[in-house]
Amino acid sequence: MPLEEIKLNIKRPEINYSIFIEDGILGKIKNYLPNASKYFLLTHKHLYDLYGEKIITPLQNVLGVKTHFLPDGEKAKSWDNSREILESMLHFQMDRKAVVIALGGGVIGDMAGFVSSIYQRGVDFIQIPTSLLAMVDSSVGGKTAVNLGGYGKNLIGAFHQPKLVLIDPLVLDSLPELEWKNGLAEILKYSFLREDNGEFYEYLDNAPQPSKGGALKEFIQVSVQTKADIVKQDETEKTGKRALLNLGHTFGHVLETASEYQISHGLAVSIGIRLAAELSFKLKLINLEVKNKIIDLLKKYDLPIKIPTINKTQGDFQSEKLIDLFMHDKKVENNKINFVLPVGHLSHCEVVEFNDKEVLKEILSLCF
Numbered sequence: 001m002p003l004e005e006i007k008l009n010i011k012r013p014e015i016n017y018s019i020f021i022e023d024g025i026l027g028k029i030k031n032y033l034p035n036a037s038k039y040f041l042l043t044h045k046h047l048y049d050l051y052g053e054k055i056i057t058p059l060q061n062v063l064g065v066k067t068h069f070l071p072d073g074e075k076a077k078s079w080d081n082s083r084e085i086l087e088s089m090l091h092f093q094m095d096r097k098a099v100v101i102a103l104g105g106g107v108i109g110d111m112a113g114f115v116s117s118i119y120q121r122g123v124d125f126i127q128i129p130t131s132l133l134a135m136v137d138s139s140v141g142g143k144t145a146v147n148l149g150g151y152g153k154n155l156i157g158a159f160h161q162p163k164l165v166l167i168d169p170l171v172l173d174s175l176p177e178l179e180w181k182n183g184l185a186e187i188l189k190y191s192f193l194r195e196d197n198g199e200f201y202e203y204l205d206n207a208p209q210p211s212k213g214g215a216l217k218e219f220i221q222v223s224v225q226t227k228a229d230i231v232k233q234d235e236t237e238k239t240g241k242r243a244l245l246n247l248g249h250t251f252g253h254v255l256e257t258a259s260e261y262q263i264s265h266g267l268a269v270s271i272g273i274r275l276a277a278e279l280s281f282k283l284k285l286i287n288l289e290v291k292n293k294i295i296d297l298l299k300k301y302d303l304p305i306k307i308p309t310i311n312k313t314q315g316d317f318q319s320e321k322l323i324d325l326f327m328h329d330k331k332v333e334n335n336k337i338n339f340v341l342p343v344g345h346l347s348h349c350e351v352v353e354f355n356d357k358e359v360l361k362e363i364l365s366l367c368f
């Protein structure tokens, strides 16, 4: 007689990996890389010219290494390119003991993570983030994704944690100014949600303006620690804890989309954090002092709290249009929009459902 219910109880091994943050760590990479049958490096040509040799040279004599270049920019994070990479991995005859190395910003990291998650049902990959945003955000936490045509960003992907993350703050020397700001916005975001009674906020508020070298190391360390602490409580965004990392992102995505991506992600998040603080204040979830402190920190780091003048002519920024975009966001459930809002004090956020369109229009008008 067949049983009606068969239970399969698989105890998944604990996911455990190290994140090393050290000036010059790229020069010592061989000490850190795990053994592998082959290495497959995914990067951009211009980053390879700057840093690729440091990775390739120590490996070349020992093992098979192949480099695959991805064009620069968000458009390259495509389904078609992932197929091309997978074919390149197959031609290279990688087996399941081969390791993929991502050298680049979030585009490279997301793409390398995605192909690693599906190549022969999953191979290990290593993140070597080179943009500030990738260092403090996308390289940690195991979200991988590609974009599929016009369906929106990051809709195809998998949770696939890296085996190792190596962060060398010295590579930030070559990072363009705008990318620097995109990363700073995410760093400030952590200070508004990390449940430390405002300690990181005070640190950032009193710190001298960071330069691209070592002064930034502490900023990166605290940010990565914050992300790691949150991810380990809710790896696959089931309990709402990981969703807190979306502070500023609900408003931000709408502004990014309305500007046809002329407003960069980090700058949109910065404006989005300001709007989240305004909504929170309107709903009496925070007082005026907390709202002003949030806005003051964004201003201190020269991040926008309104749509920059240069972008105003490039998109459609009417409140009505923006409300429509909200309703199509991934975070909308049963017509309710989930906002991450600061609540109570400075370093605490909660997910709050809200859909009063008139109030939203009023809040949005503050950033025009």
Ligand SMILES: NC(=O)c1ccc[n+]([C@@H]2O[C@H](COP(=O)([O-])OP(=O)(O)OC[C@H]3O[C@@H](n4cnc5c(N)ncnc54)[C@H](O)[C@@H]3O)[C@@H](O)[C@H]2O)c1
Pocket: 044, 047, 072, 073, 074, 077, 104, 105, 106, 107, 108, 110, 130, 131, 132, 133, 134, 137, 138, 139, 140, 141, 142, 143, 144, 145, 153, 154, 171, 172, 173, 174, 175, 176, 179, 182
């Ligand atoms: N997986 C996640 O958890 C997660 C989180 C946040 C963002 N993301 C994704 O990350 C992507 C954005 O990442 P990003 O901001 O790093 O963009 P990006 O990867 O496009 O890098 C930004 C630009 O900086 C250049 N660059 C990177 N490092 C450099 C360096 N050291 N010197 C000179 N130039 C350098 C890149 O070539 C690129 O032109 C988006 O696709 C987003 O969806 C993923």
